[in-house]
Amino acid sequence: MSIVVTGSTGHLGRHVVEQLLEKVPAEQITAVVRDEAKGADFAARGVKLAVADYNAPETFDSVFSAGDKVLLISGNEFDKGRVGQHKVVIEAAKAAGVALLAYTSAPGSLTAALADDHRATEEALLASGVPFTLLRNGWYHENYTENLAPVLEHNAVVAAAGEGRVSSASRADYAAAAVAVLTGEGHENKTYELGGDEAWSFAEYAAELSKQTGKEIAYSPVSAEALTGILTGAGLPGPLAAIFAGVDASIEKGELVVSTGDLSRLAGRPTTPLADAIAVAVKG
DSSP states (O other), X not given: OOEEETTTTSHHHHHHHHHHHTTSOGGGEEEEESSGGGGHHHHXXXXXXXXXXXXXXXXXXXXXXXXXXXXEOOOOOTTSOHHHHHHHHHHHHHHHTOSEEEEEEOOTTOOSGGGHHHHXXXXXXXXHTOOEEEEXXXXXXXXXXXXXXXHHXXXXXXXXXXXXXXXXXXXXXXXXXXXXXXXXXXXTTEEEEEOOSSOEEHHHHHHHHHHHHSSOOEEEEOOHHHHHHHHHHTTOOHHHHHHHHHXXXXXXXXXXXXXXXXXXXXXXXXOOOHHHHHHHHHHO
């Protein structure tokens, strides 16, 4: 039996594999990669590599075995039909008779267009009959802290979220929840709504940035249309800019506040405060 992680060299996948290595022998872990070279560091530590691509279904034919536990990390190729990509993995997992397929989805409360692919993938997974766990991941701290350059350049946090709040957490927190499901028992056919312990507003985010950088950084709320224009002006494709602006509109409506406590319960510890993530980003 293996624990198989797709997208294992991506931002979240790397955290998952690293944390799995702390809990199970390396030979029980299979890291699915598109580029073998990117997984070389895992292979050097005894992790098995499987080279496969969501866009080439035949490459998944021999990735899974009966009894495997699989983590399907949602793809990030918004323009390549993510639901079809995810179905490739679901169908291969079903054919192999895996014991569990966990999927990184989006909060059930999220109505933004970003959630559409996740809902369709959830439907395909439930229809497949494969034992499942839905890990409905909320927003990541890193969605903000990894993009501080324009904020620090203009001394402004620009968002179309009004006074809405976000229950974000770190990628490492969400990875810990996934690892708990993959290495634990009793998670079959369960849905977990995952988010950080503390919800924050963009005004609070700007205040924390000011405190940690010594600069006067203000929150500048804008309309969704204005944000779309700003993002396309910065080089983002129009459809993607509209998706991000749509998420901000959902934040304003309170759709990214997740107060279940599922994330800290699964991780076995409190979630990482936003201030800690800012501190790491500012030092970096």
